[in-house]
Amino acid sequence: MSASRHARRRRALRLARIWGGVLACAVFLFPVFWMVLTSFKESRDIFTSPPKLFFTPTIATYTSYLRFADVPGRMWNTVVVAAGSGLISIVAGSMAGYALARVPLKGARTIGTLMLLSRGVPPIALAVPMFLVARNLGLTDKHITLILAYCTFLIPYVMWLMRGFFQALPKELEESATIDGCSRFGAFFRIIVPISLPGLLSTFIFSMILAWEELLFALVLTNRDAVTVPVAVASIASDMLTGVNWGALCAVGTITVLPVVVFALAVQKWLIKGLADGATKG
Numbered sequence: 001m002s003a004s005r006h007a008r009r010r011r012a013l014r015l016a017r018i019w020g021g022v023l024a025c026a027v028f029l030f031p032v033f034w035m036v037l038t039s040f041k042e043s044r045d046i047f048t049s050p051p052k053l054f055f056t057p058t059i060a061t062y063t064s065y066l067r068f069a070d071v072p073g074r075m076w077n078t079v080v081v082a083a084g085s086g087l088i089s090i091v092a093g094s095m096a097g098y099a100l101a102r103v104p105l106k107g108a109r110t111i112g113t114l115m116l117l118s119r120g121v122p123p124i125a126l127a128v129p130m131f132l133v134a135r136n137l138g139l140t141d142k143h144i145t146l147i148l149a150y151c152t153f154l155i156p157y158v159m160w161l162m163r164g165f166f167q168a169l170p171k172e173l174e175e176s177a178t179i180d181g182c183s184r185f186g187a188f189f190r191i192i193v194p195i196s197l198p199g200l201l202s203t204f205i206f207s208m209i210l211a212w213e214e215l216l217f218a219l220v221l222t223n224r225d226a227v228t229v230p231v232a233v234a235s236i237a238s239d240m241l242t243g244v245n246w247g248a249l250c251a252v253g254t255i256t257v258l259p260v261v262v263f264a265l266a267v268q269k270w271l272i273k274g275l276a277d278g279a280t281k282g
Contacts, residue, residue: 032257039250046246061247062255071232071255078228080143081218082211085150090204092151093158094196098188100159101166102174112163115156126152127220134221141223149217154207161206165199166192205267212260229256 038046040057066072099105100112130149131140139145169192177187193200215230222231233256236249 035250035257036254038246039254041247043245043247061245061251065236065248065251066255070227071229071252074227074229074232075255075259077143077226078212078230081146081150081226081228082208084143084147085154085211086204086207088147089151089154089158089207090200093155093203094162094193094200095188096155096159097162097164098166098192101163102171103184112160116160119153119156123153123216127216130217131220140221141225143226145221146218146226146228149221150211150214154210157210158203158207161203162196162199165196169195201267205264209260209264232256 037053039061040059041052041055042058042060045052045055096115100108105111127149130145134140134142134145173191173195174184174187177191178184182190213230214228215234218226218228218231219234222228229252233249233252236245236252
């Protein structure tokens with residue numbers, strides 16, 4: 001009897017976990033679902049009370065605002081900036097993380113902590129000086145300016161994640177490589193990097209997602225040529241005093257979210273493998 005009671009309790013706990021997960025997903029995904037649903041509504045259907053779940057869908061908002069907000073051009077800017085800042089950050093941050101994890105450096109823990117705490121600085125405190133420097137150098141509204149600005153918060157993030165990953169690797173790997181004649185750099189690039197590839201890829205994916213959704217630096221440092229998609233969304237929302245077009249806002253928001261979802265689904269194998277191998281330990 002006790003065994004059957006124990007089995008029923010385990011089944012009940014398993015069902016509770018499953019339904020708890022389903023409820024959590026529903027709560028977090030409902031705003032996204034409503035945004036996508038609203039993007040296919042006409043204006044008269046958006047403001048109906050009670051809200052309509054069944055209506056005649058339209059893509060007029062998508063076709064008009066793809067041209068009006070120059071979404072394809074700004075999407076390309078976002079891809080260039082996110083990929084460029086992600087690549088620079090993964091190279092610089094992984095080498096910095098390896099140095100903090102392996103090189104016998106006095107005060108390495110303090111340096112790592114200070115680098116991590118630098119992410120606590122309010123972004124607006126950095127955006128204004130960056131704009132003044134970029135203006136004096138004639139580099140406002142340039143992709144490279146935005147890429148370097150994003151590196152200021154991505155490199156500490158990458159460094160801290162990869163530091164934990166490198167610390168989880170056995171030191172005997174580098175010792176064996178050193179005995180075979182490799183230098184510290186040789187051991188890093190020939191032994192550590194190939195082994196750490198899942199962690200590097202998962203960290204690179206997270207870095208690109210962070211860069212993709214960043215708004216403040218893009219809003220301050222760009223004007224026309226290097227404007228990103230989040231700025232396009234903000235420009236539509238800024239017309240609220242004259243009556244914001246909620247259909248357009250939801251349509252551009254859906255276009256912004258969709259590439260991230262597709263990208264995450266495409267690389268989920270590498271992402272899960274990197275997390276399972278310890279990319280976020282430390």
